[in-house]
Each structure stands twice: as C-alpha cells, then as structure tokens.
Amino acid sequence: MWHTAILSFLTIFQAFTQASSWIDLALKFVPFALFFELPLMLLIMLGMFKFAIRQPSIPKVPCCFRSVSCIVTCYSEGETIKYTLNSLANQLYPGKIEIIAVVDGAIKNKASLDAVNSCSAVINAMPKRRLIVVPKWQRGGRVSSLNAGLSIASGEIVMVVDGDTSFDNDMVLKATRHFDDPNVVSVAGNLRVRNAAKSLATRLQALEYLISISGGKTGLSEFNAVNNISGAFGIFRADFLRTIGGWDSGTAEDLDLTLRIKQYFGRNKGMHIVFDPYAVGHTNVPETFLDFFKQRIRWDGDLFYLYLRKYRYNVRPRIMGWKSFFFVLIPGVFFQIVLPFIIPLYTFYLFLAYEPGIIIGVLFFVYLSYFCALSIYFLTYWLLISERPKADARYFLYLPLYPLFAFFTRLNSALALTHEIVNHGHLDSAMAPWWVLRKTKF
Numbered sequence: 344m345w346h347t348a349i350l351s352f353l354t355i356f357q358a359f360t361q362a363s364s365w366i367d368l369a370l371k372f373v374p375f376a377l378f379f380e381l382p383l384m385l386l387i388m389l390g391m392f393k394f395a396i397r398q399p400s401i402p403k404v405p406c407c408f409r410s411v412s413c414i415v416t417c418y419s420e421g422e423t424i425k426y427t428l429n430s431l432a433n434q435l436y437p438g439k440i441e442i443i444a445v446v447d448g449a450i451k452n453k454a455s456l457d458a459v460n461s462c463s464a465v466i467n468a469m470p471k472r473r474l475i476v477v478p479k480w481q482r483g484g485r486v487s488s489l490n491a492g493l494s495i496a497s498g499e500i501v502m503v504v505d506g507d508t509s510f511d512n513d514m515v516l517k518a519t520r521h522f523d524d525p526n527v528v529s530v531a532g533n534l535r536v537r538n539a540a541k542s543l544a545t546r547l548q549a550l551e552y553l554i555s556i557s558g559g560k561t562g563l564s565e566f567n568a569v570n571n572i573s574g575a576f577g578i579f580r581a582d583f584l585r586t587i588g589g590w591d592s593g594t595a596e597d598l599d600l601t602l603r604i605k606q607y608f609g610r611n612k613g614m615h616i617v618f619d620p621y622a623v624g625h626t627n628v629p630e631t632f633l634d635f636f637k638q639r640i641r642w643d644g645d646l647f648y649l650y651l652r653k654y655r656y657n658v659r660p661r662i663m664g665w666k667s668f669f670f671v672l673i674p675g676v677f678f679q680i681v682l683p684f685i686i687p688l689y690t691f692y693l694f695l696a697y698e699p700g701i702i703i704g705v706l707f708f709v710y711l712s713y714f715c716a717l718s719i720y721f722l723t724y725w726l727l728i729s730e731r732p733k734a735d736a737r738y739f740l741y742l743p744l745y746p747l748f749a750f751f752t753r754l755n756s757a758l759a760l761t762h763e764i765v766n767h768g769h770l771d772s773a774m775a776p777w778w779v780l781r782k783t784k785f
Contacts, residue, residue: 410439410500427506428466438471530616531578535552547744570601587603587607646675682753687757714746
C-alpha cells in the first residue's frame, strides 16, 4: 500500500510540474467533492461546538408534562411491534402518553394486528398510559395511517414513529422539553442503527447515521437549518400540525412535511425546528449492500420529485426566508441532487483525460483528503456530542472505508435521480399502493 502511495505521489508531482494551466491543475488536484462539502462540514462543526457550549443551560426536563400522542405506523412488523409499543409505554415520563397503533392493511397483516392487540391489556393497566388500536382493513399507505392517527390524537404533542423503531426510556422527556419555547413547532429525534452488528453494510450505515444525523443535524439545528424531520421519529405541536393539514398524499412524506413547515418561516421569523441528539430512537437498516442501494433508489429519487417537481415554485426566499431558502438550496438541492452527478462526471473525465498513473494518484489524493476531513469531523462529534462515546469509538475503525462507501452511495444516488427524471420513480414507491400514488396531483 505504501509503495503504491509513494508511486502515486511521485506521479502527481510529475503531473503538477507538467500542468499547462491553472485549469489543468484544478482538474487534476482539487478534490471537488471535498471542495464543495468542506464549508458545510466546517459550519456543522461550528454548530457542534455551539451546542456543546449551550448544552449546560438547556433544561433537563420540561416545565410542564404535556400530554403526548404517539402515532405508530404498523404494516408488516409482526411480533417486533411489541418492542416499539413497550418502549413507549415504559417511558420515564410522568405525563400522559397515548399510543395510537395504526395497522395498515390489517386483513393481510393479521400477525401485526394480533401482536398489537396482545399488548392492550398490559399497557392500558399502566397509570397514564393508553393504547388505541386502529385497524385499517384496506391498505392506504403510510400517509393514510398518519392522518388517521392524527384525527383521533388527543395529546398536545404528537409523536410519529415507525413500527420497527424502539426508544431510550428518557426519549419523551428529552423531546418534549423543547416545546417550552413557543416558537418550536417540531423536534427531530435522533436515530441510531439497532442492527449495526449484523454485517459490514449495517456498520457503515450506522456510521453514516452518526455522521449525517447525530452530528450533522446537531450542527444544523444550531442555525435553525434542520434539513429533514425523519418519518421514523418526529415530534410536533398537534395544533400546528392540524393547521397545516397533516401529511400530504404521496411518498417521502417526512421531507414533504418539513418543506411545508419551512414555508411558514418567512412569515414567522422566530419559528424553529429543533434536533435533539439525546432523544434517541433505534431502527433497523438493510443488512446487505444490495438492499441498501435498493432502499436509496427510492429515497434519493424522492428528493428530485419534491425539490424540483412538487415544490419548485415554493422554494424561494420570500416564502421561506433567506436563511431557510439558502439551506434548502445548498445542502438540499445542490448536495443531494447536483453533486451526485458532478462526482461521477469528474471521475469519468479523469479516465478519459489522463494516463493510469495520474488517475490512481489523483484518486488516492482525493481519498486521503476526504478521509482526513472526515476524521476531524467525526472526532468533533465523538468528543462533543456522542451520548454513547464508548460504543461509538468502534466506528473509528470503519472511517477508512467510509469514503469508498460514500462514493458508491453518490453513484447510486445519480442512478436514482436519473430513474426519477426519466421514469417518475416516486410513483413506484412501496410506501403506498399504486392507486393512492396515482390519484395525487403529482
């Protein structure tokens, strides 16, 4: 490896001395992905420092224990739904918690319905806990389940969770404390990977969650720039959620709702979406790289559909305010839609324009630059933010693999975006039946 590295740097030095212009130098030696991402990385790290300094002043518990309604979307979880329901019922929260388990397609998903019903007696016997079972016999999709739950929710705070997500027992306490601030309309919860030990694919996804969610959203939250309230774990003021009409039909309902909330920021300057890294949920991720890339085909394709089709006339500073507009445009549209095309095109250009020695040298230089920046970023998260530093320390071992994982993820994202542009891939989502998706405007 070191022999290859030395040869690569010698090749780069030779190419540097032979470069005919500044453009030639830039094309050979500027690690474009890092060049674009580094300012955002620095901003997020600044936000992490800001959060760490501010953390001692954040109240540990809310000033009053508001009633909470947890809408649990159930589809094909079977017995595993019990872990989610029990983790919500056993929260260390003295206020009322109403758990609304909406079983979509209950005729075909009898195993999930039976598992939910088996929890009723135990949970309803607990003080200040109530389990409401809502069987939807005809499948209508995730959005249908969420709106059905919202229609009967009685809590001041509405929490939305997936049926395969479980929680730390202080999660509700940590999440609801932010609603003491009347300007906070939503809290994004932190997600960790529950099945991280299953395979290399799950370990790299767990690292990705720490980098992009635990660290990334913590930093962005300090600038009121949270990019998405996860559909697997989001918390809202019930009145505000009803005011904006709940969830809209279609796919990617979490980003859809986040963008609609941000359209109120221009008229309400103090409005906030907060991310709390210590309100923690645990979810399963795909256990193979093939399943992971299939999942991201849907996720990444939905980004194009929402940003450039559904809300192309709404992403503007007059509606969102300049700051929200900037953070939707740069980390959202540019990084998630434009950059996935720049990276493979730049790589393709290298293979066309230069001999193998220069290509290897440049790619190694890009890898090394990205790895160094990523290591500093992850170290900042680990020292300042991580609530499980001992468990998270193991992911330093996987950092050398992460730049390669991120590169192939970007390539897959370009494929997903192309599929959406050409084939309107959002209409093939598994999140709702085809007859629901095709009856919507988009």
